[in-house]
Each structure stands twice: as C-alpha cells, then as structure tokens.
Amino acid sequence: MKYIFFILLILSCQCIQAQVFIEKGMIEYEVVTNNHKAMGEGSWADMFKDKIAKLSTSYYQLTFDSDKSIYQFNRKDEKTKSPWGNDGSEDNTWYNDYSNDKFVQQKSVFGETYILTDSLKKINWKITNESRMIAGFNCRKAVGILFDSVYVFAFYTDEIAVSGGPMSLHGLPGMILGITIPRMFSSWVASKLEINGVNYNKIIAPTKGKKKKATELQETVVKATKDWGSWGQQAVWNIFL
C-alpha cells in the first residue's frame, strides 16, 4: 500500500509538471470588429453609423493537437451582426500543419469557394516585455507586420506549447491567445480553453473548393481590387489573413 502511494505521489508530481504545458485542446476566440471605424469618415459613413452596431462580435474556435490545428467560425452575436450579410466567410476554414510548415485553407473569395495551399507565412515577430492575462494565462506581447505594412499585435503564452494562433498566425514560442490588428479594426481574444471532450478528429485539411496556390490567388485579387482604394486593401487582408 505504501509502495502504491509512493508511486502515485511520484506520478502525480510528474502529472502536475506535465499538465502545466498544454499540447492539445480547443480555444474559443471572441472576435470584435469596430464597424464604425471600418466605414471611415465622410458624410456617407456618418449617415450609416447611427443605424449600425458599433461593434460586431463573433466567435471562432481553434482546435489544436501538438503540431496541427483547425480554425473555424462557431457563432455570432445576432444583435451586433454587421449589415453586409454573410458573404460565405463563415464557412472559411484554416488548417495548419506547423511541423511541415504548410497550410490548407477553405476560403470564400468573392462568393466562390477555393482551397488554398501554401507554406505558412513567416512573420518577423518583435518580442516585447509587456504582458497581460488572457483567459487565465499570462501572455507576452509580440509585434509583427503582415502584408508589408499591417501591424499585428499578438499576445502569446508559453504555457501552451503549440506555436499556433487564430487563422494562420504562428511562429511564437507558444500559443497566441490575443490579437489586435488596428488597421482591420478588429481584435481576437481567447475567451476559454477546453481540454476535455474536444473532438480532435476534425483537424483535417478541408477539400471542398477550387484548388489554388494562395500566393497566386493573392496576386489576382490584388490586381482585381487595385481600383477599390482602401476597400480593396481590406478585402485582400480579410481574404488572405
């Protein structure tokens, strides 16, 4: 009996040590977009602002298992939904394979569904010594630049030992639990982490849609939207983030 207790003690100690570092689970992100800021200034925008909720909130889930993850839409707050309607982006799926450095995404691009594949975008993260708590985890802030000029503020925790995050954001020494992209007027902040009862079978690459290399399609979209001004830029960022 004493012997068993001793083993249990050792095991439990090891368990504590091991469980501190999470390698699989499901994180739910609350995604908030400031509709008023996205509309910009001007008399047209002013006219709409009174009629549109200032902030739209929706929830996305990232299911991850060591070196793979899948990120999908879950639900939205109907009261705050934006008036532009669902353009198919709610069916978007991001599948990331971190160890092989590649992604497979199902994306709605101007109403058509594509399967985009490419290697994961390398982001130069600048590490800061600021930190904040998100969903009970202490997170460190890092700053990156996407699409040449779009600043991304990310908060990652090293308690989750998977270098992933919402969408295809990755490359930090831990899981990204919070993101802000001011120029997209949006933030992604983890609201909960689930470890038990998570369906890991769904972490598979999507297959439904026209197959295309992401960088190739991005070139086409940039060309097609170049006359749209800031709307075109936002469209590119929204599609290829």
Place this chain on the structure above:
Amino acid sequence: MPKLFTLLIITLLFSIKLQAQTIAVSGSVADTAENKAVQNAVVALLYSKDSILYKFTRTDASGKYTFKNLKAGTYILMTTHPYFGDVVLNLDLKDAQTEIPSVSLTSKSKLLSEVIIKSGTPIKIKGDTTVYTADSFKVRAGANVEELLKKLPGIQVDKDGKITAMGEQVKKVLVDGEEFFGDDPGIATKNLRADIVKEVEVFDKKSDQAAFTGIDDGVKDKTINLKLKDNAKKGYFGKAEAGTDFTNYYNNSIMANAFKGKRKLAAYGIMSNTGQTNLDWQDNQNYGGSSGMTTEMMDGGGIMITSEGDGDSYYNGQGGIPTNWNAGLHYSNKFNNGKQTLNSGYKYSKVNSPGEERTYTTNFIGDSSFTSSKISNAFSSKVKQSLNVSFETNIDSANSLKFTAKGNLNQTKSISNYDLESLNAKSLLINSSTRKTSGIVDNSSLNSTLLWKHKFKKLARTLTVNLNYNLTNSKTDNYLYSENDYFTDGVPYQNDTTDQESIKDNNSNSLTTNITYTEPLAKDFFMSVMYAFSTSTTVNDWISFSKDISGKYTTQIDSLSNSFLFRQNMHKPGISFRVVKKKYNYSAGISVSNSNFKQEDITKGIIRKYNFTNFFPTASFYKKLSGYGGIRLNYNGSTTAPTLNQLQPITDNSDPLYQYIGNPDLNQSFNHSINANYNFYNVLKEKGLYSGIYGGFTQNAFVNQSTIDNTGKTIYKTVNADGNYNFGLYSGYNFKWKKPNIRVSFGPFANASRYISFVNTQKSVNTNTSYGFRFDASKQKEKKYEISINPEISWVNAKNSINSNASANYWQASVRADLEITFLKKFRFETDLNFRAKQVDPRFPAKNKFTLWNASLKRYIFKEELEASVSVNDLLNDNRGYERSFTDYRYSETFYKTLQRFWMVTLTWNFSKNGKPTGDF
C-alpha cells in the same frame, strides 16, 4: 505563485561549435534554488538590434536545449517559464570561437526613470494620469506636436520620432481619445499643430480606454492622449465661381460650409442663365444638406438608401432658357454623443422662363384627319421657398424616435399667348383661335412624419409606428381671353369669344398611420403583422366669372363653377411571412383593404358613397448563386384612386379647343406588377452578366375618352378601361479587356406596351414595341485621363388601330462620347459629344440629326485653389429644340427654343481651412 519560487537562478551552460558557416549552441536551464532541471522553459534568440524573434526552442526533461544552424551576430537570449521570472542575456555570437557570455542575473527591465516635476510647472497628476497644460509650454509658431512634447518634462523624443514618457516607450498617441490613423504614434505628433492642443495626458492605457475605442490591444501601453482645443475642430470650405461671356450669359455661384465639431452650417447662392438651376448632386451633399436622403437597415442584411426629391427643378433643355436665382441655408448638429441629431434647412429659388414653342399635330378620327398648328409665347416666374426640419433621438437602445417636417411655399406667375389653326385633310381651315392667359398660382404645403421604432429584448422582435400628416393648399387665379373661329371647309360659320376669370381653391389633408409588428417564429422564419389606416379629404372650390359691363369679372358662370369634396377612408390589415436561409429567401403575404369613398358635389347637392375591398398579395423569392450573383422574383398588386381633378364634374375650358371634363363615375384602378432578374459578377475575372424581365397590367386603368367635332374641337375625360400593359426585358454583359485595360459592356433591350383610348366612341388601341442594342467602352487612368464612348441603336414600331397613317416604323440612334485629360499638371481639358438621329420620315421634313459638342479648358493656379477656364457650349451651333412623337391616334412634332452656342470664361476660387468637400461616392 512567484513567492513560492522566490529564487530563480538559471544556469546556462554553453557549448558552441563552429560548423562551416553556421554555429550550434546548447545549454541547460535549472532552478538553482532546488538545483533541479527545468523542463519546457522557452529559450528564444532575439536579434539584439530590434528584438525580432530569430529562433526559439524548449528545454527537455533534463533542462537541456540546443540551437543548430545559427548565424553569427549579436542576440538577446531570453529564457521564460510561467512559474519563473524572465532571464534575458546578451549573446555575441561570432564567426570564430565565441566566448561563453557572462551570466547576468539582473532583470532586463529597469523601466521607471525619474520624473522631474519642477514646482510651478502646470502639471497635474490625476490618479495614474499625468496632465500637461499645453499652452504653458512655449513653442515656436507653427510648431507641431512633436516639438511640444520635447518641451514637456518627463517626455523625450529621439531623432527618429520615438517618444519615451516616464522612461517607457509610448506606443500610442490618441487624439481626443480616438486613435489617429494607424499604428505609428509619429503620424499624429508630426501632423498636428501644437497650438490646437489643449492638454497632453500621459497614462498607461486602461481597460476603459480600450472599451472606449472598442479595440482592446493590451492593457499596459504607455499612451499619450492629445486633448484638442474645442475650436480646433473648427473649419470651413467652399467655392466662389464667376462665369461670363461679357454679353448675354452668366453663371455665378458661391457656396460655403463652416463646421465646428459635429455642427455644420452651410449656405449657397446661385445666379445663372445657362441652365444651372440648382445645386448638382455633389454640391448638394456638401452645401445643401442632402435633406431628402434616408438610410434604413434591411432585415435580411443590406442597406437601403432612399432619396426623395424635394421637387427641385433641373433644366432639361425645354421650356426656353431660364434665368434663376437660388439661395439656401443648412444647419445640422448632433447632441449627447450623437444620440440626438438635428437637421434643418431653408431654400429659396426664383426661375424666370421665357418660352417659345411651335407644335404641329395630325389627328386621325375614323377615316378622316386634320392638322393643327399651335404657336405659343409664354413667360413664367416661379418662386419657391421650402423649410425642413428633422430631429432624431435614440431614447435608449430599444427606442428611437424621428420627427420630420417640411413646409413649402410656391408662387407661379405666368403669361402666355397662343395662336392655333387647324386644317382638314383637304388643307381647308376648320378652326383658328387666339388665346391670352395670365394667372397666379399659390401653393403651400406642410408634411410631417413621426416614426417610432421599438426593439424588444427578443432578437428581431420589433414594433414600428409611423404617423404622417399632410396638408396642402392651392389657390389659382387665372384670366383667359380667347377668340375662336370655326369653319366648314374653309367657310366661316361660327365664332365665339371667351373672356373669364377662374378662381380655384383646393384644400386637402390626409392622415396616415402604419403599424408593423415583427415576430421571429424561428431563427430563420419571421412573421409581420401590419395595420394601416388612412383618411384623406380634398375640397375644390372652382368659380368662374365673366366680364360685366363695367369691365370687371363679377358675373358667376354657373356651368363653369362647382364645389366638390372627395373623401377616402381606408383600413388595411395585413400579414406576411419571410423565410431567410443562407442561400435563398422568400416571402409571401397578403393585405386586405377596405376603402370608403365619399364624393359630394356640394353645388348640386349630390352625394355618392361607395366602397371597395381589395386584396394585395405580395410574393418574392431570392436565390443566391455561387460567386456574386442571384436570381430574384417579385410580384405585387396595388390600387390607385382617381384624383379629385379627374372626378369633379366641371369643364376646364382654359383651352377652348381642347377642354377637359371631370368624370364622377370613375372607379379606382388595380395594377399587377411582376419582375424577375438575374445577375452575376465575377470579381477576379472582372466580368459580369445581368438580365431581367419586367411587366405589369392594369385593370380599370385610367384612359382618355375624346369627342372631336368636325371643327376639330376636342372634349375629353378620363374613363376606366382594361387592356393596358407594359412588358420589357434588358440584359447586359460587361468585362474588362485586360491588355489595353478597357471596360466594355453591351446588351440588348426591348419593350412592348399597349394603351387604350377612345375617340368619338371608337376604341383606339396603341401598341408600341421597341428593341435595340447598346454598347459602352471606357478607359481611364486616375488623375491622367478618362475616355468613354456609348453608341446605342433601336427600332421603334408604333401601331394605331384606328388609322395606319398614325403608325410609324423607324430606327433611332445616338452616340455619346466623353473625354477628360489632365496634362502638364495644371491643365485639364474636357469635352463631350452627343449625337442623335432618327430615320427620315416624309411626315417630318424637319432636320432630325443633331450634334451637341461641348468643350472646356481649365488651368489650376496656386495648386487647386484657383481655377480659370474657358468653355464653349454647342461648338457646332447645331443644337435644336426638336421632338417628334406618336401618341394615340395622332402624331406631332414640336420646336422649342433651347440653349445653343455660347462661350464662357469662368474663374473659380476654392477656399478652405481644416476641411475639404467630400468627393463622389
């Protein structure tokens, strides 16, 4: 937690090997307090110059880690673990044998540097916020905010514009609590002038601040908030334009908009005789207040913009050449953080229109025909004043209230002279008439609406109540003198003279209530219950006087005098259901209206009451197609009640040869309309297709019944008839011809319509069909040039059942071309050409090919502040006022005076401070 692990010491053991050009590093991490290896600690290498992450790894069970393939350089080695404090070391990794860096246990962040607060300096500490009063720190005139910050104690700005406050780098600069363009704090500090800043606040960005901007991006950012002086958001913009040809033509205007925060005050004035009778669309947005526009969120997603014109006149080339004076004033403001919005405006316009017109008409009655010619000279002067106010308040998140009121006061004075002559088929005179009229019409109206919207706690459950009250009054005082001679085959047999004054006083009021309640029966299934009630009353007193011996108009003409009342009460309950799915949605509903009508001929004491019950079915269907596209189907039915003018049993003899008589037996008409359309656009391929069909037919349509005697005198009234319809289709394909970057669009269109009329008890069926093809090509390069060409051709068939001579079959074509070029930076050349032609018809010998060509050259002086331009309207002097038409059992052609060639020199001054007009949508 950290207290449990008070002492954290990590031992790093380095072994560095040089392998070709790359270096490998390995080490281990241990908790020296318990002398145990630490597993899963993150060891990261950052470039020391910018802290960008180079590589990272985690320690294994024995606390060991290895980096391979490292490049030489200077790095920061950062070791972190949730339970331990961070350790940061500098690591200089050289090509050759690198020394093991000394282990430093000092914490990297030594953040708080001293804040020196000199006594007497205007610095306040409010909680954790430091507030500097900007005016107390002297900066040179025109200095920017960056220069101001350099003067503030505790704040440093380095040569790259990086700001440090209380020893920490400032991550954010807010302007009045809002983010100022993007992420770089330098944008705000370099671009704002120091003298508009009232206070500089320095604080650690807090959560309430995050909530205020709506974007949460970290709670500990050192932040500077620039509070602006109230008058900093003050500014104005406007333009003054003077154009003249130094002899006949002028076009002058001045417009200005002064704003202060949310308050806008705009005014304009126009004086022109070149057809600029009002503000154009863009100027109306900037200076006119665009009062007629409302926006509405649709339940199914999307935004509906409605724009109701406020009856402003725009010049269409007809009715002579107007001279006009316009003025307007607009005020709008928002209160309580935008919860309340006030919009108000006043407009004045006076338009003097001299007009000359000649019309030649050929009429067919049975087998015979006659031809009339009418020459008119008229002058009218119209003064319009309007005042509008709208006030909207969001009482709370569930209730909003909007009140709008609009008042109009118009007066039209007019004088006209007509000469008319009709010849029969043998070219012998059957009538001739001269007529002079003069009169004044005074109109006033008031329209007010109150809209209350309530959102219930349950999502999508709403109640909307809309009340509308409308009051109009119209007084007409008209003098008519007319001499009419009638002939039989050129031989006079009768003549009459009319010399009368008619006074009309028309009053109407209506009250309409609409209540709509929407209930979500399921997530994607909605029910709406509607109830509408309306009551309207119109009274028209019409008295005509003939001239007495003393030359005054005092003797009432009983046959031409009548007082009449028309009242309509309607109750209309309805219900509709809507299903909204991801890929499609559809709705169906029905309303039932019960309308009670009362007509009272007050003069004769005859009352007629009747009522109608109508069903109004509606149905719609929409299916989303993959890509940007969809199919839409719609049906709806509607009724139209006759107007009082159509009903009142009195003869309008203001044109003695063409008299209208009211018909009190008229019933309301019912219109069915249906349309279906398809559209598709591929954004990436930049091509699209749209097509649609539309159609409608009317039961009990209002049509004309004419009685024409053999002197050509016509008496007509409105009667009900079935058989009117209108159907059509359109389609267009557009794409970008990629290589030359030309946008092309083309497509066919077709229309068929039928309308019924009666002439001398004979039914006249008019069938019009037309079909054609349009093409459009355009190319543009921003700020360089824009060119487009748009030809169109169509074939028209107008068929009349009474006489084939009133039918026609012809083609018509038009070409429009536009060119705008900016060159040598300061010059802009604009030209447009409009060509239209119709197939030659022996019945219309007049010229029917016209080319209207306009051009202007503009030069910018002092950037874009001053513009000078020379323009020529109708370079070829080829423009003519000419129309030809086939209607009913007659065809006609009309010649009128219109603007022809003139040139003009224009000087425009654009002025502004802190603001600029909004451009095109």
